Amino acid sequence: MGGTEQATGPPAWSGRLLARRRLAAGTFELRLNRPKGFDFQAGQYVTLHVGGTTREYSLADAPQARHLTILVRRIPGGRVTGFLDQAPAGADIPFDGPDGHFTFRGARRPVVMVATGTGIAPLAAMIRAGARPDVLLHGVRTADELYYREEIQAAARCYVPCLSGGAELPAHAFGGYVTRFIETRLDPLEADFYLAGRTAMIHAVMGIIDARFPSARVYTEAFF
DSSP, rough: OOOEEOOOOOOOOEEEEEEEEEEEEEEEEEEOOOOOTOOOOOOOOOOOTTTTTTEEEEBOOOOOOOEEEEEEETTTHHHHHHHHHHHHHOEEEEEEEEEEEOOOOSSSSSSEEEGGGGGGHHHHHHHHTTTTOEEEEEESGGGGTTHHHHHHHHHEEEEEEEEESSSOOOOOEEOOHHHHHHTTSOOOOOOOEEEEEEEHHHHHHHHHHHHOOTEEEEEEOOOO
């Protein structure tokens, strides 16, 4: 999810920061302890409270996980992401949630998952909860941004990294945006599409789906 600033009441939960793991330049994973009684569905998000500002982050864990994991892309000058990048282990991070309806509906039809950047988080949660997509496209600039690559590659029947940065491509990768792959490489089929990432990507993909996959069902989670 993307971030918003709004006036809110006291947050309902607090998670203790357990660990921070660097994944790529400007992107890191945070692991929080899971408060007793906190339940969620794979694909939902929480709203973190930092110094009067709130920001929403999708959980990357399955509901049975003992901890909570979020992916954070640091925003230059960002109050929330700057705090999360520097907070010491043991810091308490207040949050609300879970919220959102971007959850896996089952696999009665072929499943196509599409993410850009840290939008992979809710799809990773669904996979960790047992979803096995027929196709998963992850659009990033460079290969070091392919978060959870090995885990997702093992779960998806067809996993295609879509790299737009012009660098040398890893095996089985597509050079270009996810939109181009869907336009030119994905055969028409009656499928359920799960889209997570930038709003512009979601709008562009939905336009392609309307034209090429008229019977598709589409579920979305826009980050910003």
